Amino acid sequence: MTDPKKILVVGAGFAGAVMARELAEQGFWVDVIESREHIAGNCYDPIDKRYNLRVHHYGPHIFHTNSEAIYSYLSRFTQWLPYQHKVEALVEGVGYVPFPINRMTLNRLYHKKLKNRTDVEAFLDRVKEHHKKPDNARHMAENIYGKELVELFFSRYTKKMWALELEELPCSVFARLAVRYDDQSGYFDDSYQAMPAQGYVTLFERLLDHPQIAVHLSEHFDRAMENDYDHVFNSMAIDEYYQNEFGALAYRSIKYQMKSQSNHKQPVPTVNLTDTQPVTRFTDWSLYPSDQKNTSLTTLVTKEIPCSYTDNNNERYYPVKTVDGEPQRRYKQYENLAKMNKKCTFIGRCGQYRYLDMHQVVANSLRLAHNFIQLK
Ligand code: UDP
Numbered sequence: 211m212t213d214p215k216k217i218l219v220v221g222a223g224f225a226g227a228v229m230a231r232e233l234a235e236q237g238f239w240v241d242v243i244e245s246r247e248h249i250a251g252n253c254y255d256p257i258d259k260r261y262n263l264r265v266h267h268y269g270p271h272i273f274h275t276n277s278e279a280i281y282s283y284l285s286r287f288t289q290w291l292p293y294q295h296k297v298e299a300l301v302e303g304v305g306y307v308p309f310p311i312n313r314m315t316l317n318r319l320y321h322k323k324l325k326n327r328t329d330v331e332a333f334l335d336r337v338k339e340h341h342k343k344p345d346n347a348r349h350m351a352e353n354i355y356g357k358e359l360v361e362l363f364f365s366r367y368t369k370k371m372w373a374l375e376l377e378e379l380p381c382s383v384f385a386r387l388a389v390r391y392d393d394q395s396g397y398f399d400d401s402y403q404a405m406p407a408q409g410y411v412t413l414f415e416r417l418l419d420h421p422q423i424a425v426h427l428s429e430h431f432d433r434a435m436e437n438d439y440d441h442v443f444n445s446m447a448i449d450e451y452y453q454n455e456f457g458a459l460a461y462r463s464i465k466y467q468m469k470s471q472s473n474h475k476q477p478v479p480t481v482n483l484t485d486t487q488p489v490t491r492f493t494d495w496s497l498y499p500s501d502q503k504n505t506s507l508t509t510l511v512t513k514e515i516p517c518s519y520t521d522n523n524n525e526r527y528y529p530v531k532t533v534d535g536e537p538q539r540r541y542k543q544y545e546n547l548a549k550m551n552k553k554c555t556f557i558g559r560c561g562q563y564r565y566l567d568m569h570q571v572v573a574n575s576l577r578l579a580h581n582f583i584q585l586k
Contacts, residue, residue: 215586216438218243220431221445223251224571225558227417229443232579234422241439242418243429249418252527253410253568261470262502263495263510264409268527269466270295270480270493270512271410274400275569281402284572287416290404291499295397296478299363302485306477310397311355311363312390319362330391346533347384348376354389367484371516372462378532382565408501436553441582443575445558447526448544456543459563461526463519464490472508490514529563537563555582 215238219226222244230240248254252268272295275281299309307315313330316322324330337356341349347368351360360376364384368376376384388399396403406413418425433451436442444451449459479497483489496509519526531537541563548556557575559566566574 215239215440217241218435218439218442220442221251221558222249222414222418222425222427223445223558224253224568225445225561225575226251226443227414228572228575229557229579230423231417231420232576233583234420236583238422240423242423242425243431243435244425244427245430247428248411249425249427250411250414253414255409255411257409257502258495258510261496261506261508261510262504264498264500264502265468265495265510265512266410266493267466269464269491269514270498271568272398272403273405273568274398274403276400276402277569277573278402280569280572283576284413288413289407291407291501292403293405293499294403295480296395297397297480297482298478299482299484301362306481308395309363309482310388310390311359312395313393314395327391334391344381346377347379347381350381351376351384363484366486367482367490370486370488371490372528372530373516373518374530374532378534380531380533382531405499442554443557443578444554445556445561447560448541448548448556448563451554451556452544452547455547456540459540459544460530460532460537461519461560462528462530463517463522463525464527465515465517465522467513467515469511469513470508471511474509474511488515490516526560529559529565531565
């Protein structure tokens with residue numbers, strides 16, 4: 211490479227920050243623009259000094275992966291606090307029960323004495339449905355748990371989360387959840403589960419700390435900026451980039467309401483509300499592992515209320531894919547346009563319109579960066 215190339219990265223979340231780092235290390239000059247006033251995207255987790263609590267402003271982000279490569283890559287920028295995420299569901303008339311459903315959940319709900327995996331399997335065998343070739347989230351869930359448990363734990367939660375019925379959603383949404391026949395009460399099964407020891411913001415500061423990276427906060431992307439760069443890696447919503455040429459893509463959003471609460475009690479860091487009230491999750495930040503010492507009896511609790519992104523300042527968090535394939539077809543039209551756009555590569559959840567977890571976003575940016583570098 212003769213002249214070092216100039217790259218624009220749009221967005222300082224995982225997709226953009228990893229991309230910027232990889233390219234800077236290979237000699238590119240990288241400008242990162244971020245429309246918010248902070249880096250770290252939706253992982254933003256500053257300390258609330260009033261209570262010495264680290265709070266994730268966009269809901270709990272628990273790092274988990276099966277990839278040794280991704281874990282070691284990020285370990286260059288952070289130490290870790292091991293953390294196995296635990297969730298319980300608050301069921302009307304019953305109280306808190308482990309979620310995903312396990313042996314203890316069933317015993318508490320049905321006053322049973324299921325002793326082991328064989329008992330649990332036999333119980334679920336009796337209640338489960340037998341949908342042939344399940345091709346939607348309801349049929350997939352009912353084939354494991356039957357109608358009653360699906361109604362109690364998945365149907366109503368999903369309706370408020372997505373504003374869609376379970377049967378309208380693809381199996382992949384339900385398949386994110388572990389299925390347990392024993393007492394395991396962790397939310398994830400991955401071999402690496404941890405939180406960045408000094409928080410995500412510190413991890414991102416280190417990722418972006420490179421002499422060839424310049425970060426510009428509160429700066430919005432404009433297509434005219436492309437003229438000043440050799441290439442753009444863009445994590446903005448792909449439909450927004452193309453000014454809704456084929457219509458707006460569907461995204462779901464969440465309003466995060468944070469409140470200080472005295473003498474608040476919940477059994478695990480995150481509680482799921484599976485009834486019909488609009489809140490889906492309660493998170494108590496004093497229960498997460500942290501480098502901070504919360505010495506107060508007051509804690510901070512975040513309530514999550516899903517909503518349309520247009521009701522939340524155009525904050526797009528979840529791409530919405532449906533069984534009828536409508537949003538997927540619309541996205542395909544944008545993707546085809548993007549393939550012809552040699553100046554710009556779309557990255558991240560909103561750019562690629564995929565329900566990606568953090569580790570998958572990191573893996574994608576690493577792969578795309580390496581492909582790009584090889585072509586230069
Ligand atoms: N889900 C549910 N009940 C729950 C938790 C999850 O029905 O108590 C369904 C719901 O459709 C949700 C999906 O499972 O969107 C994936 O859950 P996950 O916890 O992975 O969602 P995320 O953390 O990505 O919001």
